Amino acid sequence: MTVGWRSVFLYPFFLGMVTAPIAITVGLLHGGSALQWAGLAVAAAPMLWFFKGMASKRIARFPPALPVQVVAGAVGAVLTVLGALVWDPIVSPAAVAHSLLLGGLAIPLYTFGYSKLPTGACRIVVGECLPQFTMQSMGGGDVSSVELAPAILMFFRGNWCPLCMAQIHEVAEQYKELERRGVTVALISGQPQQETEKLAKQFDVPFLHFVDEGLRVARQLGLLHERALPAGLAGRIGASDDSAYLPTVVVTDRDGLVVLCAETDNYRVRPEPSTFMKALDDAGVGEVPLDEAKSVGGADGRRSRQSYPD
Numbered sequence: 673m674t675v676g677w678r679s680v681f682l683y684p685f686f687l688g689m690v691t692a693p694i695a696i697t698v699g700l701l702h703g704g705s706a707l708q709w710a711g712l713a714v715a716a717a718p719m720l721w722f723f724k725g726m727a728s729k730r731i732a733r734f735p736p737a738l739p740v741q742v743v744a745g746a747v748g749a750v751l752t753v754l755g756a757l758v759w760d761p762i763v764s765p766a767a768v769a770h771s772l773l774l775g776g777l778a779i780p781l782y783t784f785g786y787s788k789l790p791t792g793a794c795r796i797v798v799g800e801c802l803p804q805f806t807m808q809s810m811g812g813g814d815v816s817s818v819e820l821a822p823a824i825l826m827f828f829r830g831n832w833c834p835l836c837m838a839q840i841h842e843v844a845e846q847y848k849e850l851e852r853r854g855v856t857v858a859l860i861s862g863q864p865q866q867e868t869e870k871l872a873k874q875f876d877v878p879f880l881h882f883v884d885e886g887l888r889v890a891r892q893l894g895l896l897h898e899r900a901l902p903a904g905l906a907g908r909i910g911a912s913d914d915s916a917y918l919p920t921v922v923v924t925d926r927d928g929l930v931v932l933c934a935e936t937d938n939y940r941v942r943p944e945p946s947t948f949m950k951a952l953d954d955a956g957v958g959e960v961p962l963d964e965a966k967s968v969g970g971a972d973g974r975r976s977r978q979s980y981p982d
Contacts, residue, residue: 679903681786688774689723693743694717695770701932704762707755710878712767713742715748715775732838734940738783743774789918795896796933802924807860807888810881811866820880821928822957823856824948827895830863831871831903835942836919837865840875842945847877849949853957858879861917864910890917923948925955 699709718741733935752771756763778850795803802825805817817825824843828836843850843857858880860866868881886906890896904920921943923932932951934943952958 676899682902685778705760705764707759708752708764708767710750711748712771715745715771726834729834729837730882733942736938736941745779749775768857789937791937795894798930801928807882820856821924823924823927825858825922826918827860827920831867839942844875844877923951
């Protein structure tokens with residue numbers, strides 16, 4: 673596997689974030705450089721809050737430019753420099769370096785560089801039939817894409833992505849309505865089978881889970897993101913590759929025509945569930961009687977109707 677800057681960036685970035693509160697506490701206890709350490713606090717606090725929200729796996733989207741975090745990082749770096757040059761009686765090289773690297777470099781690089789995703793290769797076209805493909809279900813059977821319509825197909829990066837998990841959770845909350853409409857919800861990733869099995873146990877809804885071994889279908893559809901996983905993660909989860917799907921949601925109507933293809937150029941920006949529901953409404957995929965709905969979620973990946981307690 674080729675290691676790029678994105679693969680290793682998160683590790684020093686997180687290290688700088690989580691060590692900031694410790695460094696600030698120690699620095700203030702020593703005295704003499706209060707404004708410099710206060711500047712680091714201003715730079716780090718909003719970003720720490722952002723990552724806390726992301727780690728909850730309940731927030732599926734954030735502003736693309738992260739204005740609060742970026743502005744706070746810049747202001748904090750400026751305060752630290754002013755403290756070192758003008759205000760504080762003692763210059764703290766540690767505070768200056770930490771604040772400048774974090775607020776002046778790492779936060780903008782994460783926001784405007786690391787978060788960006790490649791686009792333009794997707795071969796899924798709205799208004800045309802979804803390109804036909806076959807994938808292995810969690811039960812081991814092969815299922816053709818033509819069997820799934822109408823459907824919401826969620827191509828996601830893996831269990832390791834908290835925003836993907838938050839987005840799946842949002843759709844799970846809509847599942848009763850989707851089931852009444854006869855809509856399949858299929859979760860598709862290139863992560864190992866054991867990771868997919870873990871995911872299936874997290875949600876008490878009959879999603880269909882598909883494993884794209886070797887990311888063959890991702891290449892076919894133009895949804896491959898090479899070197900997407902942080903360095904070392906592939907080995908820890910048993911993946912043979914550090915690539916993954918570009919996070920994309922596709923909605924098809926009853927005839928298998930694509931009515932929505934929601935790809936993103938920023939992994940922190942995801943469509944709202946209301947976007948999927950509107951696409952289904954516009955395509956005429958409304959409520960249908962349960963006895964007329966297609967089957968959902970058998971062991972071979974084909975759908976079998978489920979019942980839900982009220």
